[in-house]
Amino acid sequence: MPDSIGPRGRLASRSTVALIPALAVLAASFLVSDAPTAADQGVSLSPVAQLGAQLFVDPNLSRNRTQSCATCHSPDHAFTDPRPTAVGRAVSAGDTAGALGDRNTPTLMYASMTPPFTRHPDGKATGGLFWDGRADTLEEQAKGPLLNPVEMNMPDSAAVAARIAENAAYVESFRRLFGEDVFASPDRTLRAVTDALAAYQRTPEFAPFDSKYDRVMRGEEKFTVQEEFGRQVFLTWNCQLCHRPLRNGGSFQTELFTSFEYHNIGLPVHAAVRASSGMGDGYVDRGLGNAQPGNPEWSGLFKVATLRNVAVTGPYMHNGVFKELRTAIEFYNKYTSRSPAAQINRETGEKWGDPEVPENISLTQLKSGLVLNDARIEALEAFLKTLTDRRYEHLLEK
Numbered sequence: 001m002p003d004s005i006g007p008r009g010r011l012a013s014r015s016t017v018a019l020i021p022a023l024a025v026l027a028a029s030f031l032v033s034d035a036p037t038a039a040d041q042g043v044s045l046s047p048v049a050q051l052g053a054q055l056f057v058d059p060n061l062s063r064n065r066t067q068s069c070a071t072c073h074s075p076d077h078a079f080t081d082p083r084p085t086a087v088g089r090a091v092s093a094g095d096t097a098g099a100l101g102d103r104n105t106p107t108l109m110y111a112s113m114t115p116p117f118t119r120h121p122d123g124k125a126t127g128g129l130f131w132d133g134r135a136d137t138l139e140e141q142a143k144g145p146l147l148n149p150v151e152m153n154m155p156d157s158a159a160v161a162a163r164i165a166e167n168a169a170y171v172e173s174f175r176r177l178f179g180e181d182v183f184a185s186p187d188r189t190l191r192a193v194t195d196a197l198a199a200y201q202r203t204p205e206f207a208p209f210d211s212k213y214d215r216v217m218r219g220e221e222k223f224t225v226q227e228e229f230g231r232q233v234f235l236t237w238n239c240q241l242c243h244r245p246l247r248n249g250g251s252f253q254t255e256l257f258t259s260f261e262y263h264n265i266g267l268p269v270h271a272a273v274r275a276s277s278g279m280g281d282g283y284v285d286r287g288l289g290n291a292q293p294g295n296p297e298w299s300g301l302f303k304v305a306t307l308r309n310v311a312v313t314g315p316y317m318h319n320g321v322f323k324e325l326r327t328a329i330e331f332y333n334k335y336t337s338r339s340p341a342a343q344i345n346r347e348t349g350e351k352w353g354d355p356e357v358p359e360n361i362s363l364t365q366l367k368s369g370l371v372l373n374d375a376r377i378e379a380l381e382a383f384l385k386t387l388t389d390r391r392y393e394h395l396l397e398k
Helices: 023-029 047-056 138-147 157-165 168-178 186-201 212-217 225-236 271-277 325-333 374-385 390-397
Strands: 086-089
Touching: 047 168, 047 186, 086 271, 138 157, 138 186, 157 168, 157 186, 168 186, 225 374, 325 374
Parallel strands: none
Antiparallel strands: none
16 A cells, blocks of 8 residues: 555545446456456456455545545556656645645555564664555555545544445455454454455465566576676676565575665655645655654665566655656666766756765665666666566556
């Protein structure tokens, strides 16, 4: 679900799906996409996951009935938000007209493989959902946007339960799947809602592992010369320090291209997002430092995002400050290059700007890479495009 900070959030606006299709035909009908879904390819969904798929596209679960989970996490856009707002696509619009969030809506692709938030003996942290890791499970994450006043804007669990109870098909399905006592209390009903949403997000729809990268690793295709060069740049530059592939016993398995660690990379403020949030010029988003107060060494740290589908899930970074993938790549180059051009943001024509949180910047990792010239940057971008799942490869042409 979209990320949000405290009482402020980020979600969406309008769902194109208002009617609840029958469970028997849901898997084939609820996602309208240019490419086949997992269900289209013969992957069956459990009854609970099918119910979760219904809930995912139902705008009646928002207070003003204006948006569903799918509004901000569009199945046609790798489960991110493609809609422009007053601040571009950096953040998402909320259930109430004019409401905007504070952080960029992350993809839900592969989110089910995120480990729980863990503080390690060395003081570092890994895992957890949202940009600041404040939810350990998909069930916990799904609850947040439903009750967030900027996102789906439901006031409490009783309001969610009432929306479920007004739909006869839901009532029958909930009782059959979760027991006759599922409506015994609003909290019990809300737990069933989040259980179903989580079950849907654990289906292959969200983790197909069928990108060109995966096909190459399985020996089905080959990289182009430029893509292979980009892969070598990825491995020899500093990308793999934080977005490192995961291996099991040296054999190819499932690679998520994230360490699930937390880092401050010195991102500048997105001025338009800050202004739209109403937080004021003095507000500082401290990421993990907000979610885990009392740990000054965590101030300004955000979770390392997966690179899967990165080429089609912009804008980039927790505040959506960069529109283009190349800009995001070039930002890292500013730490290793002495070239004056490397200190300029190509999207603004100005310097990158001071970091919002100047302490705790991961300079060891950021300064460990090689200087990238244009050829290496272009090759790295070409490699990152190979991490796009087959269903979304057509978006690379846009």
